[in-house]
Amino acid sequence: MDVVLLGKAAVMGVVEGLTEFLPISSTGHLILTGALLGFEGETAKVFDIAIQTGAIFAVIWVFWQRLQDTTRGLIRREPMAMRFTAKVLTAFFPAVVLGLAFGKAVKAHLFTPQVVATTFILGGFAILWIESRVAKSSHAVRVASVDDMSLSDALRVGLLQCLALVPGTSRSGATIMGGMWLGLSRTAATEFSFYLAIPTLIGAGVYSLYKARSVLAWSDLPLFAVGLVMAFVSAWVCVRWLLRFVSTHSFVPFAYYRIAFGGLVLLTHDLGWITWSE
Numbered sequence: 001m002d003v004v005l006l007g008k009a010a011v012m013g014v015v016e017g018l019t020e021f022l023p024i025s026s027t028g029h030l031i032l033t034g035a036l037l038g039f040e041g042e043t044a045k046v047f048d049i050a051i052q053t054g055a056i057f058a059v060i061w062v063f064w065q066r067l068q069d070t071t072r073g074l075i076r077r078e079p080m081a082m083r084f085t086a087k088v089l090t091a092f093f094p095a096v097v098l099g100l101a102f103g104k105a106v107k108a109h110l111f112t113p114q115v116v117a118t119t120f121i122l123g124g125f126a127i128l129w130i131e132s133r134v135a136k137s138s139h140a141v142r143v144a145s146v147d148d149m150s151l152s153d154a155l156r157v158g159l160l161q162c163l164a165l166v167p168g169t170s171r172s173g174a175t176i177m178g179g180m181w182l183g184l185s186r187t188a189a190t191e192f193s194f195y196l197a198i199p200t201l202i203g204a205g206v207y208s209l210y211k212a213r214s215v216l217a218w219s220d221l222p223l224f225a226v227g228l229v230m231a232f233v234s235a236w237v238c239v240r241w242l243l244r245f246v247s248t249h250s251f252v253p254f255a256y257y258r259i260a261f262g263g264l265v266l267l268t269h270d271l272g273w274i275t276w277s278e
Contacts, residue, residue, distance in 0.1 A: 013234065017232065017233065017235035023176055028120060028168035032113055032116060032265065049204055050224055051205075062243075092158060120262030121266075123170055123258050124254075131255070153179075160175060177251065
């Protein structure tokens, strides 16, 4: 295996882990990073989705106790564990349906740096609007914790997650900011986004590998292994940091980052400074 190619895989893994759970779009960053590194093609597209599994293993590690307690509770048919699982599965369902229905068309037409840059900017303004709305309303928070969520809350968060089918939107951004818009506390929206990511990203990774099995070879294994490991390590650091961050900060800095970064991509493209390939 080419050492340079493994290095690119390591960089992509770090980018995935650092951006997957922040409201700044991991897919968008992977598309742009891949364009800069020349890390593209059918195998690269599968790689981008598959390494999300490494990032989600970090979430499983961080929330292991809650997940373990839930599993035991399901075996014992405890109401709280059953309600928690039902909420996650309810929120997961819309992504399955719409992903299967429109995923192929989205990948064929929207996975371009220009689309990503535009959705970066629009998403940034959406974050600013939601944060402003939350700050101005003393009664904005009606759901303090994940356990207080209803199935209706979970379904609506799941529908908002489907916005992330458009690259650059950010799955985390759609679920966290969407949850806050619906009345979830900042902590509840963030934690539920993590829990919802487990079936969503594992499902996407497994499905992507299955669909692309004809273009993959055993020689690709080191490439995927490096990406998965780097995604796991960087995501573990990011998740632990984010849980502390949301307790005392808003997401406004991420909004400005999205707007600035998206504008930079469009500017460099229009001026011809960087050739962002599709």
